Amino acid sequence: MVNIVLVEPEIPQNCGNIAxxxxxxxxxxxxxxxxxxxxxxxxxxxxGLDYWPMVDLRVYPSxxxxxxxxxxxxLWLATTKAPRPYTQASFAPGCWLFFGKETAGLPQAxxxxxxxxxxxxPMREQARSLNLANSVAVLTYEAxxxxxxxxxxxxxEMGGLAAATS
Numbered sequence: 001m002v003n004i005v006l007v008e009p010e011i012p013q014n015c016g017n018i019a020x021x022x023x024x025x026x027x028x029x030x031x032x033x034x035x036x037x038x039x040x041x042x043x044x045x046x047x048g049l050d051y052w053p054m055v056d057l058r059v060y061p062s063x064x065x066x067x068x069x070x071x072x073x074x075l076w077l078a079t080t081k082a083p084r085p086y087t088q089a090s091f092a093p094g095c096w097l098f099f100g101k102e103t104a105g106l107p108q109a110x111x112x113x114x115x116x117x118x119x120x121x122p123m124r125e126q127a128r129s130l131n132l133a134n135s136v137a138v139l140t141y142e143a144x145x146x147x148x149x150x151x152x153x154x155x156x157e158m159g160g161l162a163a164a165t166s
Contacts (some may be wrong), residue, residue: 001094001150002027002143003073004136007063007110008101010036016049017133023054026151027140030058032066036101063110070096075117078139079105080129082118089119091143093150102132 004027009015015037022029031039039059044052060066067073073096076089100106111118121130121138129135144152 002091002140003030003070003094003096004028004140005030005032005066005096005098006101006132006136007032007098007106008034008036009099009132010102011132012037014102014132015039018136019049019055019057020051021133021137021140022056023051025140025144028056028058030060030066030096032060032063035059063107075114076139077106077111077114077118078120078135079111079118080120081105081111082120084119085122086119086139086142091146093147095143097136097139097143099132099136105129 002025004018004022006015006018006029009031015031015035019029021027037043039057058069060069074092074094075096075098076086076091077098078086079100098106098110105111119139121135123130130138144150
């Protein structure tokens with residue numbers, strides 16, 4: 001399993017897309033408050049998120065609370081400020097992938113504390129960043145690929161794409 005951590009996410013559509021990725025991959029979603037949106041049952045039903053019951057969701061009031069509940073996670077931080085690309089990381093089963101809020105990224109002190117665990121997605125210099133949901137999907141699937149896609153159907157195949165092009 002991969003643990004996806006969103007630190008102070010602001011955009012509900014990004015969180016919805018990330019939750020869908022978690023539902024499809026069996027990854028656990030951890031949200032660190034404050035959240036820029038409502039995740040109550042009523043709000044989720046109103047948004048039509050039919051996959052939400054498939055998401056293993058944990059919510060924490062702070063990063064400190066997350067680390068108290070989950071001491072010493074095998075963590076990786078996604079940041080545009082990282083010196084090395086994600087392809088140089090070895091993602092172990094149960095790893096934790098941390099992503100910051102859309103407008104500011106991860107807190108600087110947090111990035112500095114774990115500078116040796118910071119990764120970036122290569123992109124053109126003129127581009128500020130990728131969409132948060134896209135970044136989560138790229139890193140989640142890379143971590144799962146390195147682990148042999150445990151528990152996922154279509155391992156080693158093109159899945160629905162092969163059937164659609166046949």
